[in-house]
Amino acid sequence: xxxxxxxxxxAALALTLSACGSGGQEAQTAVEEGPLPDxxxxxxxxxxxxxxxxxxxxxxxxxxSEGASIRVVPSDTAIGRVSPLRDGQALFSRxxxxxxxAFEAEYDFAVPxxxxxxxxxxxxxxxxxxxxxMSDSGIETFADLEGKRVPWATxxxxxxxxxxxxxxxxxxxxxxxxxxxxSYGDQADGLRNGQIDVVYQQVYGSSLYELDSxxxxxxxxxxAGDEEAVERMIEVAPSTYVDTFTGGxxxxxxxxxxxxxxxxxxxxxxxxxVEAVHDLATxxxxxxxxxxxxxxxxxxxxxxxxxxxxxQVPFHDGLVQFxxxxxxxxxxxxARNQELIERQEQLQAEWDAYLEATEESEVGHESWIxxxxxxxx
Numbered sequence: 216x217x218x219x220x221x222x223x224x225x226a227a228l229a230l231t232l233s234a235c236g237s238g239g240q241e242a243q244t245a246v247e248e249g250p251l252p253d254x255x256x257x258x259x260x261x262x263x264x265x266x267x268x269x270x271x272x273x274x275x276x277x278x279x280s281e282g283a284s285i286r287v288v289p290s291d292t293a294i295g296r297v298s299p300l301r302d303g304q305a306l307f308s309r310x311x312x313x314x315x316x317a318f319e320a321e322y323d324f325a326v327p328x329x330x331x332x333x334x335x336x337x338x339x340x341x342x343x344x345x346x347x348x349m350s351d352s353g354i355e356t357f358a359d360l361e362g363k364r365v366p367w368a369t370x371x372x373x374x375x376x377x378x379x380x381x382x383x384x385x386x387x388x389x390x391x392x393x394x395x396x397x398s399y400g401d402q403a404d405g406l407r408n409g410q411i412d413v414v415y416q417q418v419y420g421s422s423l424y425e426l427d428s429x430x431x432x433x434x435x436x437x438x439a440g441d442e443e444a445v446e447r448m449i450e451v452a453p454s455t456y457v458d459t460f461t462g463g464x465x466x467x468x469x470x471x472x473x474x475x476x477x478x479x480x481x482x483x484x485x486x487x488x489v490e491a492v493h494d495l496a497t498x499x500x501x502x503x504x505x506x507x508x509x510x511x512x513x514x515x516x517x518x519x520x521x522x523x524x525x526x527q528v529p530f531h532d533g534l535v536q537f538x539x540x541x542x543x544x545x546x547x548x549x550a551r552n553q554e555l556i557e558r559q560e561q562l563q564a565e566w567d568a569y570l571e572a573t574e575e576s577e578v579g580h581e582s583w584i585x586x587x588x589x590x591x592x
Contacts, residue, residue, distance in 0.1 A: 251498075333559055337492045345434050377455070384447055400422075
């Protein structure tokens with residue numbers, strides 16, 4: 216749980232911290248009352264990824280239309296994306312399933328310095344993700360991953376989880392492949408130099424287009440009709456579903472490839488003001504035409520495409536207010552949201568009890584999962 220000053224001053228918002236990430240970041244505090252500040256930051260995946268590209272495109276559109284100054288803070292790790300949010304250097308963060316892991320205190324967040332984080336979703340676009348391989352690698356299907364060098368994304372449990380899911384789809388486990396430690400942003404170079412045999416990314420990343428321009432590469436195609444394989448995959452990664460994408464690197468015109476889709480949301484903390492989050496949602500909606508065609512995935516930011524009901528992490532009250540005004544918030548969504556808010560309260564209470572009952576050296580993902588299984592419904 217973050218402990219920050221109540222309201223950011225203009226001077227604090229303008230302060231640059233040279234020690235925080237590449238190029239320095241603007242110091243920020245939680246906006247607990249009032250609208251969006253004129254200057255704020257959003258953390259996301261590293262440069263060269265499509266997540267960074269479309270987040271930057273949206274930020275530029277809002278800057279041009281709203282007069283805001285929005286800094287995009289890149290990081291390849293889950294902790295690296297959430298830390299600026301917790302520490303007040305970013306007001307929003309956009310990443311993978313770390314929003315779930317932070318909420319539940321799992322994986323990298325199951326440590327005394329973190330624990331359950333009272334995060335909320337503020338906008339929830341979805342995007343396709345898949346595996347790319349060299350065309351002459353002999354990897355034609357997911358089953359062909361057996362014995363191959365597969366990326367284990369450093370400090371990125373969301374990506375690790377999706378790779379585990381892809382292996383499960385093929386009836387494989389990590390024991391059947393050679394796991395290679397590599398940062399998310401270094402995968403394209405890793406494939407190029409033979410360090411790994413496949414790349415996992417959101418499919419429209421600029422580094423993948425660059426790969427396609429230099430090498431003969433191909434996508435591994437999921438088969439939504441293989442119900443047993445898909446069930447194994449979704450069991451590992453329940454936030455995902457299978458759909459088709461087009462217009463990506465290594466695709467012919469009009470070609471469709473089935474891939475893994477999931478929400479890559481913008482999040483903040485619960486104590487960010489209702490007005491600030493409502494302002495952001497309104498700006499994203501009203502300026503949609505200005506950015507919807509900038510990248511292949513920014514069309515997924517439209518109100519008709521975003522996730523509009525909570526599943527594993529609650530929606531911020533500011534987003535709820537906006538969706539209600541648009542007529543897309545339902546009684547079922549509200550009931551689920553309240554369940555998840557109550558769960559966060561239960562998680563925090565159980566985390567405190569867990570820390571008190573557990574030796575510090577034993578605190579971690581596995582023991583915390585066991586504790587939750589025993590003490591939480």
